[in-house]
Amino acid sequence: MSEQFEPKIVAFFCNWCTYTAADLAGISRMKYAPNVRVVRLMCSGRVDPQFILAAFRDGADGVLIGGCHPGDCHYQEGNYKALRRFHLLKPVLEEMNIEDERFRLEWISASEGDKVQKVINEMVEQITKLGPLDLEPISTPETLDEMLEKEQEIAV
Amino acid sequence: MSKPKVGFYWCASCGGCEEAVVDLNEGVLDVVEAVDIVFWPVALDFKRSDVEAMEDGEMAVCFINGAIRNSEQKEMVEILRKKSGLIVAFGSCSHMGGIPGLANLHDKESIFNRVYHTVPTIDNPDGTIPQVETSVCGTTVELPEFWDTVRTLNQVIDVDYYLPGCAPPVNLIVGAVTAILEGKLPEKGAVLAPDKALCDECDRRESKPENLCIDEFKRPYQIIIDEEECLLAQGLLCLGSATRAGCDSICVKGNMPCTGCMGPTSRVNDFGAKALSAMASVANANDEKDVKRIIGGIADPVGSFNKYSLPASYLHRKVRK
Amino acid sequence: MGKHIIVDPITRLEGHGKIDIILNDDGNVDRAYFQVPELRGFEQFAIGRRAEDLPQITSRICGV
Ligand code: SF4
Ligand code: SF4
Ligand code: FES
Numbered sequence: 001m002s003e004q005f006e007p008k009i010v011a012f013f014c015n016w017c018t019y020t021a022a023d024l025a026g027i028s029r030m031k032y033a034p035n036v037r038v039v040r041l042m043c044s045g046r047v048d049p050q051f052i053l054a055a056f057r058d059g060a061d062g063v064l065i066g067g068c069h070p071g072d073c074h075y076q077e078g079n080y081k082a083l084r085r086f087h088l089l090k091p092v093l094e095e096m097n098i099e100d101e102r103f104r105l106e107w108i109s110a111s112e113g114d115k116v117q118k119v120i121n122e123m124v125e126q127i128t129k130l131g132p133l134d135l136e137p138i139s140t141p142e143t144l145d146e147m148l149e150k151e152q153e154i155a156v
Numbered sequence: 157m158s159k160p161k162v163g164f165y166w167c168a169s170c171g172g173c174e175e176a177v178v179d180l181n182e183g184v185l186d187v188v189e190a191v192d193i194v195f196w197p198v199a200l201d202f203k204r205s206d207v208e209a210m211e212d213g214e215m216a217v218c219f220i221n222g223a224i225r226n227s228e229q230k231e232m233v234e235i236l237r238k239k240s241g242l243i244v245a246f247g248s249c250s251h252m253g254g255i256p257g258l259a260n261l262h263d264k265e266s267i268f269n270r271v272y273h274t275v276p277t278i279d280n281p282d283g284t285i286p287q288v289e290t291s292v293c294g295t296t297v298e299l300p301e302f303w304d305t306v307r308t309l310n311q312v313i314d315v316d317y318y319l320p321g322c323a324p325p326v327n328l329i330v331g332a333v334t335a336i337l338e339g340k341l342p343e344k345g346a347v348l349a350p351d352k353a354l355c356d357e358c359d360r361r362e363s364k365p366e367n368l369c370i371d372e373f374k375r376p377y378q379i380i381i382d383e384e385e386c387l388l389a390q391g392l393l394c395l396g397s398a399t400r401a402g403c404d405s406i407c408v409k410g411n412m413p414c415t416g417c418m419g420p421t422s423r424v425n426d427f428g429a430k431a432l433s434a435m436a437s438v439a440n441a442n443d444e445k446d447v448k449r450i451i452g453g454i455a456d457p458v459g460s461f462n463k464y465s466l467p468a469s470y471l472h473r474k475v476r477k
Numbered sequence: 478m479g480k481h482i483i484v485d486p487i488t489r490l491e492g493h494g495k496i497d498i499i500l501n502d503d504g505n506v507d508r509a510y511f512q513v514p515e516l517r518g519f520e521q522f523a524i525g526r527r528a529e530d531l532p533q534i535t536s537r538i539c540g541v
Pocket of ligand 3: 015017043044068073
């Protein structure tokens with residue numbers, strides 16, 4: 001491929017902290033890579049593991065969750081929930097051959113615009129090195145034959 | 157009026173679903189009374205050519221169990237789709253991939269390598285592996301093409317209804333057959349089982365604390381399991397809160413945690429993710445170190461949360477390297 | 478070459494089977510093949526599972 005690979009990153013940001021921080025980064029003209037699609041949620045605890053897997057299924061090369069620092073969640077416990085799910089999802093993703101760098105959880109407060117910038121740039125750099133996440137699409141009765149043809153080329 | 161024609165077929169499955177039909181006991185006689193079974197390889201001698209000779213839509217309903225993981229299964233279910241008015245995915249394997257779906261943690265190459273070359277019980281000095289076509293005596297002997305990926309039935313053909321469970325509980329089978337005969341089916345795509353969580357029908361639910369907190373996940377061999385208390389409250393990985401009801405919680409009644417064979421309720425798409433979320437939320441820790449310790453007590457998360465559902469999950473198979 | 482008879486599927490037993498019988502010109506059996514077209518790969522995917530799950534997993538090799 002001559003064209004440079006541009007990773008797609010889906011970011012789930014808590015409204016009260018990381019989302020505000022991302023805004024701040026924007027206003028302060030801190031440059032971060034334009035590869036991120038931000039989804040604003042009221043709390044990192046709202047990030048259902050289904051959202052993360054669906055993002056990967058739908059073509060994300062990386063997923064980032066941003067929440068309030070421990071003790072600062074506006075709903076007391078939301079970020080702790082996110083933390084527990086994160087640590088349980090990690091080994092699942094690893095087993096499915098989705099590299100560690102592709103899934104990240106960060107605590108970023110409303111004033112840490114620079115951290116948003118740093119984390120996103122880092123992720124983009126690491127994932128660019130890894131290349132696209134080559135997750136095979138799920139077949140439907142309509143796409144099956146086409147997919148089987150491709151599968152034959154790959155399989156022994 | 158002539159009796160409606162019915163077929164049963166199996167793909168990548170264990171035969172347990174066929175046993176579930178036999179478990180109807182005398183009830184099977186009522187079924188035989190009400191319908192005409194025109195295809196059922198385990199019990200009756202009909203050949204593929206008999207099915208091919210049917211008119212399109214000739215069968216009222218065909219119950220198909222098993223996951224789809226080779227070309228022959230695909231051909232058969234495509235034929236059955238044409239010949240049948242309704243297709244019911246019968247059992248966990250056709251519903252969500254089932255236990256054979258765990259093969260999606262691997263691929264054709266590694267499975268062939270293990271099964272035909274390295275498994276301790278193999279004696280294969282010539283290193284023979286199955287071939288799709290082999291020429292012998294001027295003719296060709298054929299075997300189906302083994303796929304790299306295991307698929308659910310609805311990833312291969314259009315499915316009308318789902319009967320969940322490994323194997324489906326008898327009362328749900330009776331309910332489904334009755335609904336079909338009486339024409340009282342819900343909207344297409346429905347899972348023919350109660351749409352609530354297993355915990356709701358579990359005898360131990362009273363002992364499940366509302367705000368359950370687990371300090372340590374336990375494995376069945378590590379404790380003497382209390383026969384009355386909620387299994388999750390005892391620290392065992394019981395997936396009842398993420399699993400659809402309808403089995404009368406038979407595993408829990410047998411003092412074993414639920415591993416999720418009935419799949420999710422209608423509000424959930426990815427069973428494994430939901431089960432994972434439910435288990436993560438009961439871990440009693442906020443600090444990263446404690447979280448890691450408690451969560452680390454869950455062995456084989458991918459296999460434990462997707463024991464019956466990997467091909468139906470959003471990630472559905474291991475990413476190829 | 479003589480006739481090639483295919484019995485597919487073999488019925489009234491648990492499991493998937495197919496028989497290929499190849500007759501010679503005199504109508505006698507030259508070769509016969511019993512084929513099991515079904516493979517699921519338990520030998521491979523049972524590795525890494527929880528020990529306590531194996532009684533449940535391996536019982537799905539054959540559920541009859
Ligand atoms: S977690 Fe298991 S044992 Fe407890 S109530 Fe639910 S199904 Fe019953
Ligand atoms: S208790 Fe769980 S694993 Fe057991 S039959 Fe019911 S749904 Fe399936
Ligand atoms: S409100 Fe920000 S993580 Fe909960």
